[in-house]
Amino acid sequence: MDLFRKIILVGDHGVGKSSLKVRLDTNLLFDLGHEVEKTSLQLEQMDDQDFFLGILELLREESLEVIVNKYYASNEYFLFMYSVDSPDSFLKMLELYNHISKLKKGRNFKMVLMANKTDLCKKNERKVSKKKGQCLARKLKCPYYEISVKTGAGVDSSFVDMIHHFIISKNKQRHQDIVEDFKNLFHRQELTDCCFETKSGEKIRAHKLILESRLAPCKIKTIQELLLTATHESAMAFLEWAYTGYTHPSKNALITSMCEKISVQFKSLSGVTSVLKNLRNLYRHDSSKDFTLRVKKKSIKVHKLILVARSELFRGFFLSMDKSTKSVKDHSKNSIETMKSLIRFFYTNRLHGNKTKHFMNEIENSIEYFQLNMKSSLSSQLPTPKQNKRCQIM
Numbered sequence: 001m002d003l004f005r006k007i008i009l010v011g012d013h014g015v016g017k018s019s020l021k022v023r024l025d026t027n028l029l030f031d032l033g034h035e036v037e038k039t040s041l042q043l044e045q046m047d048d049q050d051f052f053l054g055i056l057e058l059l060r061e062e063s064l065e066v067i068v069n070k071y072y073a074s075n076e077y078f079l080f081m082y083s084v085d086s087p088d089s090f091l092k093m094l095e096l097y098n099h100i101s102k103l104k105k106g107r108n109f110k111m112v113l114m115a116n117k118t119d120l121c122k123k124n125e126r127k128v129s130k131k132k133g134q135c136l137a138r139k140l141k142c143p144y145y146e147i148s149v150k151t152g153a154g155v156d157s158s159f160v161d162m163i164h165h166f167i168i169s170k171n172k173q174r175h176q177d178i179v180e181d182f183k184n185l186f187h188r189q190e191l192t193d194c195c196f197e198t199k200s201g202e203k204i205r206a207h208k209l210i211l212e213s214r215l216a217p218c219k220i221k222t223i224q225e226l227l228l229t230a231t232h233e234s235a236m237a238f239l240e241w242a243y244t245g246y247t248h249p250s251k252n253a254l255i256t257s258m259c260e261k262i263s264v265q266f267k268s269l270s271g272v273t274s275v276l277k278n279l280r281n282l283y284r285h286d287s288s289k290d291f292t293l294r295v296k297k298k299s300i301k302v303h304k305l306i307l308v309a310r311s312e313l314f315r316g317f318f319l320s321m322d323k324s325t326k327s328v329k330d331h332s333k334n335s336i337e338t339m340k341s342l343i344r345f346f347y348t349n350r351l352h353g354n355k356t357k358h359f360m361n362e363i364e365n366s367i368e369y370f371q372l373n374m375k376s377s378l379s380s381q382l383p384t385p386k387q388n389k390r391c392q393i394m
């Protein structure tokens with residue numbers, strides 16, 4: 001799978017922004033005039049994936065507003081660069097950070113802080129210490145790198161690390177959304193429809209749909225028999241694993257042995273992929289769906305629980321709703337196509353659909369409207385204009 005990402009390079013005049021781009025890949029430098037200069041860099045085969053990075057260098061500071069407004073939804077990354085011989089360029093970092101935060105209206109953005117021209121340390125021309133840089137990075141909660149574009153010191157290694165920070169951790173985060181949502185579903189103990197007793201007589205409530213689909217063909221009765229022999233702590237760990245596919249590594253052996261007792265495979269049901277597989281199955285089969293969303297005179301069948309897990313708005317709605325209610329009209333003003341894509345996203349964590357501007361706007365608005373827990377994974381999948389065209393990154 002090719003991933004295409006963009007990094008916006010910001011910093012004071014003369015810190016080495018253009019030089020960095022030239023060093024990264026002279027062949028791929030594009031001078032596109034007006035607001036930004038762009039370059040792209042292919043870093044092959046990291047973590048079995050190809051990454052293409054587009055690097056935008058702001059040519060005018062006022063264009064920052066244009067860029068942030070235009071691309072904020074697609075989660076661009078920022079590379080803040082200053083020069084170790086220039087205290088002014090260091091001060092500029094905080095100024096730029098505040099400026100971007102304001103433009104992004106409090107939305108999180110990912111950034112790294114890079115100190116350039118470290119070769120000048122040898123000539124005693126360094127005026128901003130490493131300690132100061134690290135301190136600022138801690139304050140801004142981002143990685144800190146020291147490089148010299150001139151000698152190349154630290155450039156490659158910082159880029160490799162930066163990509164891990166920006167992209168690979170992002171993929172993990174994307175999976176994390178699902179894990180967190182189902183962990184919350186289990187621990188909140190809301191809308192439960194089965195109850196297990198543990199060895200000590202304590203009770204734990206759970207959801208049949210999740211357990212029966214995840215641990216199939218094992219039945220609720222079998223799980224009850226298993227948990228009756230377990231401590232409360234073990235039973236909680238087992239159920240949390242059944243919901244999320246994850247347990248603390250120290251509990252792997254325990255959960256494995258519990259799985260053996262009910263003839264389910266610990267390994268094949270572990271990890272977010274197994275949770276997604278289960279959700280995909282649920283999505284495909286209408287028979288277990290227990291609720292209907294009415295969108296513009298059409299219907300979408302869903303599982304209440306999945307909506308509760310994935311959207312705070314639906315959660316509030318289903319908690320306050322009479323249990324006998326089986327359908328509701330959607331008031332989001334979204335089109336049926338958008339709602340279908342969104343519902344599919346709840347189950348698959350992937351955004352499908354004809355990614356027109358109108359669709360993108362509706363999805364973007366839905367993030368707020370439905371109070372989606374998986375804000376970051378959804379917004380990261382919003383396409384950018386001209387995506388996939390390598391030379392037209394932005």
Ligand SMILES: Nc1nc2c(ncn2[C@@H]2O[C@H](COP(=O)(O)OP(=O)(O)OP(=O)(O)O)[C@@H](O)[C@H]2O)c(=O)[nH]1
Pocket residue numbers: 011012013014015016017018019020116117118119120147148149150151
């Ligand atoms: N000693 C040293 N000089 C560098 C380094 N990187 C860039 N320079 C020099 O710093 C000067 C400014 O570099 P640029 O790349 O033009 O800086 P910029 O941030 O793009 O500057 P603006 O285009 O004015 O915003 C040039 O003379 C570069 O040769 C470095 O690592 N060490």
